[in-house]
Amino acid sequence: MEKKTVVVVDAMGGDNAPVEIVKGAVDAVNKSDKVQVILTGIEDQVRAELAKYTYPEDRISVLHASEVITTEEAPAFAIKKKKDSSIVVGQKLLKTGEADAFVSAGSTGAVLVGGVLVAGRIRGIERTPLGTLIPTETGVALLVDSGANADCRPSHLVQFAQMGSVYMEHVVGVKNPRVSIVNIGVEEEKGNALVKETFPLLKECPNINFTGSIEAREIPHGAADVIVCDGFTGNVILKLYEGTASTLVHVIKGGLKSSLRSKIGGLLIKPALKSTLKKFDASQYGGAPMLGLNGLVVKTHGSATANEVCNSIIQCITFKEQGINDKIRALLGRDAAKKGSESDKTGKEEA
Amino acid sequence: MEKKTVVVVDAMGGDNAPVEIVKGAVDAVNKSDKVQVILTGIEDQVRAELAKYTYPEDRISVLHASEVITTEEAPAFAIKKKKDSSIVVGQKLLKTGEADAFVSAGSTGAVLVGGVLVAGRIRGIERTPLGTLIPTETGVALLVDSGANADCRPSHLVQFAQMGSVYMEHVVGVKNPRVSIVNIGVEEEKGNALVKETFPLLKECPNINFTGSIEAREIPHGAADVIVCDGFTGNVILKLYEGTASTLVHVIKGGLKSSLRSKIGGLLIKPALKSTLKKFDASQYGGAPMLGLNGLVVKTHGSATANEVCNSIIQCITFKEQGINDKIRALLGRDAAKKGSESDKTGKEEA
Numbered sequence: 001m002e003k004k005t006v007v008v009v010d011a012m013g014g015d016n017a018p019v020e021i022v023k024g025a026v027d028a029v030n031k032s033d034k035v036q037v038i039l040t041g042i043e044d045q046v047r048a049e050l051a052k053y054t055y056p057e058d059r060i061s062v063l064h065a066s067e068v069i070t071t072e073e074a075p076a077f078a079i080k081k082k083k084d085s086s087i088v089v090g091q092k093l094l095k096t097g098e099a100d101a102f103v104s105a106g107s108t109g110a111v112l113v114g115g116v117l118v119a120g121r122i123r124g125i126e127r128t129p130l131g132t133l134i135p136t137e138t139g140v141a142l143l144v145d146s147g148a149n150a151d152c153r154p155s156h157l158v159q160f161a162q163m164g165s166v167y168m169e170h171v172v173g174v175k176n177p178r179v180s181i182v183n184i185g186v187e188e189e190k191g192n193a194l195v196k197e198t199f200p201l202l203k204e205c206p207n208i209n210f211t212g213s214i215e216a217r218e219i220p221h222g223a224a225d226v227i228v229c230d231g232f233t234g235n236v237i238l239k240l241y242e243g244t245a246s247t248l249v250h251v252i253k254g255g256l257k258s259s260l261r262s263k264i265g266g267l268l269i270k271p272a273l274k275s276t277l278k279k280f281d282a283s284q285y286g287g288a289p290m291l292g293l294n295g296l297v298v299k300t301h302g303s304a305t306a307n308e309v310c311n312s313i314i315q316c317i318t319f320k321e322q323g324i325n326d327k328i329r330a331l332l333g334r335d336a337a338k339k340g341s342e343s344d345k346t347g348k349e350e351a
Numbered sequence: 352m353e354k355k356t357v358v359v360v361d362a363m364g365g366d367n368a369p370v371e372i373v374k375g376a377v378d379a380v381n382k383s384d385k386v387q388v389i390l391t392g393i394e395d396q397v398r399a400e401l402a403k404y405t406y407p408e409d410r411i412s413v414l415h416a417s418e419v420i421t422t423e424e425a426p427a428f429a430i431k432k433k434k435d436s437s438i439v440v441g442q443k444l445l446k447t448g449e450a451d452a453f454v455s456a457g458s459t460g461a462v463l464v465g466g467v468l469v470a471g472r473i474r475g476i477e478r479t480p481l482g483t484l485i486p487t488e489t490g491v492a493l494l495v496d497s498g499a500n501a502d503c504r505p506s507h508l509v510q511f512a513q514m515g516s517v518y519m520e521h522v523v524g525v526k527n528p529r530v531s532i533v534n535i536g537v538e539e540e541k542g543n544a545l546v547k548e549t550f551p552l553l554k555e556c557p558n559i560n561f562t563g564s565i566e567a568r569e570i571p572h573g574a575a576d577v578i579v580c581d582g583f584t585g586n587v588i589l590k591l592y593e594g595t596a597s598t599l600v601h602v603i604k605g606g607l608k609s610s611l612r613s614k615i616g617g618l619l620i621k622p623a624l625k626s627t628l629k630k631f632d633a634s635q636y637g638g639a640p641m642l643g644l645n646g647l648v649v650k651t652h653g654s655a656t657a658n659e660v661c662n663s664i665i666q667c668i669t670f671k672e673q674g675i676n677d678k679i680r681a682l683l684g685r686d687a688a689k690k691g692s693e694s695d696k697t698g699k700e701e702a
Binding site: 074151182184189192193195215218230232233235239241242243245246250251252254255258259261262265266267269270271272275 | 425487488498501502533535540542543544546566567568569570571572581582583584586587588589590591592593594595596597598599600601602603605606607609610612613615616617618619620621622623624626627628
């Protein structure tokens with residue numbers, strides 16, 4: 001029998017914890033027999049929720065963690081101070097190898113900082129980006145880095161491109177994914193200093209399908225599968241994407257109330273509009289993977305409900321079964337590195 | 352009698368030149384008696400277009416320029432090489448003071464480079480940003496820099512905030528405009544290195560109404576009047592804004608064809624949808640001003656038709672009558688500067 005994928009789930013993270021988180025975990029083990037879940041959090045509360053459901057009881061265990069990190073706390077400080085928090089207790093299992101993946105709807109900052117400080121980076125990885133799957137007209141694209149590293153160097157972006165490419169190909173299933181760098185023009189000489197330095201490195205990178213620059217206006221059309229940028233730019237893109245879409249929908253809905261004629265029309269189009277907009281709802285695509293760590297860290301929306309938590313857990317199975325981290329190690333881990341990388345100097349942060 | 356605003360118009364720039372450009376100039380002088388237009392370009396062609404219309408002939412003159420800079424040419428090279436192009440000939444009149452403003456639908460790069468090299472910066476201005484008016488749910492906001500300077504320093508962003516503030520207050524008419532810096536969180540400690548360094552400078556800046564950070568998702572809601580960022584980030588925002596809106600409208604229209612019911616509904620809502628989306632059409636707001644130059648340089652869309660050209664010419668009257676450049680000089684020109692700025696070393700680029 002194949003070894004199950006062990007997923008630690010932060011039962012205390014997010015707006016709907018622990019109710020929706022525990023429900024999502026139960027749904028996941030009922031849906032797939034390939035997964036084993038460990039819920040970290042305040043044991044009484046977690047068990048009280050679990051008691052509501054029927055599920056194979058040997059497939060969910062509870063690991064007590066007495067503390068909870070809130071979104072108000074400074075991430076680095078909270079991770080260092082709250083050693084018995086559900087995030088730290090959970091991510092430790094990635095470092096020791098007792099678990100394959102960690103899923104949380106909690107503080108994004110704490111999950112990211114914990115990923116580096118507690119789970120630890122794969123040797124040779126300089127920075128660990130957050131990859132977010134964003135909906136496009138033709139499917140879905142991975143935006144990497146979507147917010148973990150506000151300041152980046154060219155070598156970081158090259159690693160983002162490589163890891164993102166492995167993820168899109170082997171987890172999402174896009175063959176030979178098109179990798180583009182976010183730019184303000186398509187010509188090679190365009191861009192800021194970071195992009196100008198990174199462009200030739202991506203062009204020379206042998207193990208990706210680099211298709212050049214992508215202007216932000218082309219992103220929604222689905223012009224690339226892996227969209228590479230620094231975490232500041234990526235976060236601006238991600239949030240503007242959500243903001244523009246929701247504002248436009250709001251404005252259109254408001255406009256439909258302007259006359260009786262449009263009101264009637266609005267009622268008639270409601271079902272079609274709803275199903276169309278669902279395509280553009282990012283929460284359909286589960287959580288955002290943080291790449292380059294020991295194990296997989298998945299950050300789901302703070303507002304995640306059981307369905308998104310369940311999808312995020314299931315997505316970890318593919319990650320494990322496809323041996324994504326082995327592929328990343330082979331491509332760009334320290335064993336593959338020709339020259340020492342910056343992480344040589346920061347061994348403390350590694351496993 | 353008040354002195355007229357003299358606007359040089361690049362008759363050869365843009366997809367619809369010279370036809371729509373000349374028509375826009377004619378419309379402008381017919382609409383307002385406060386403006387005097389000088390059309391630069393190939394004289395025969397320009398006069399042939401002018402011959403089609405009735406207008407006060409003493410209010411439009413033609414200044415022959417034998418060369419045309421195309422969008423395919425490298426901007427800096429083209430500006431240096433084509434001394435008799437409509438852009439260079441036109442912008443020279445800003446430097447000599449013979450004209451107050453220059454309007455072009457031609458190559459953005461060439462117009463921007465020409466602005467600095469030919470028209471010249473106001474003494475004390477370190478970088479001249481492009482400000483684009485973007486539609487929001489509640490009105491309009493000035494995005495500055497929307498693409499002129501891909502790499503910026505904190506002192507540049509502070510000047511962008513000050514100039515943008517003057518423009519919004521005195522040209523657009525927003526009293527005490529709210530100035531925000533684009534960031535990936537609202538807390539002061541958030542951001543990349545540039546934003547973290549700029550934030551305290553904006554906070555201390557006495558002559559702007561700084562309201563802190565703005566997350567990209569809040570931009571469409573109209574949470575700020577002046578949105579400050581480096582030109583790389585600004586260009587990404589501008590293009591994603593356009594791209595997301597047009598994609599979403601396209602997807603919604605497609606979705607409405609999915610059933611007979613939604614098709615009928617679609618027909619009923621068409622007028623309301625059209626007027627709603629017009630609010631989100633950037634071309635309604637005329638051209639993008641390039642701030643901090645001798646005179647005003649306005650870049651209109653490459654696809655500009657007569658209406659946008661006319662609006663852009665009219666907008667120059669307010670700029671002149673409100674004495675925007677005098678206000679900028681008083682606020683942050685060299686006379687106002689306490690310490691020598693970088694532009695001290697690059698006097699060649701100045702008037």
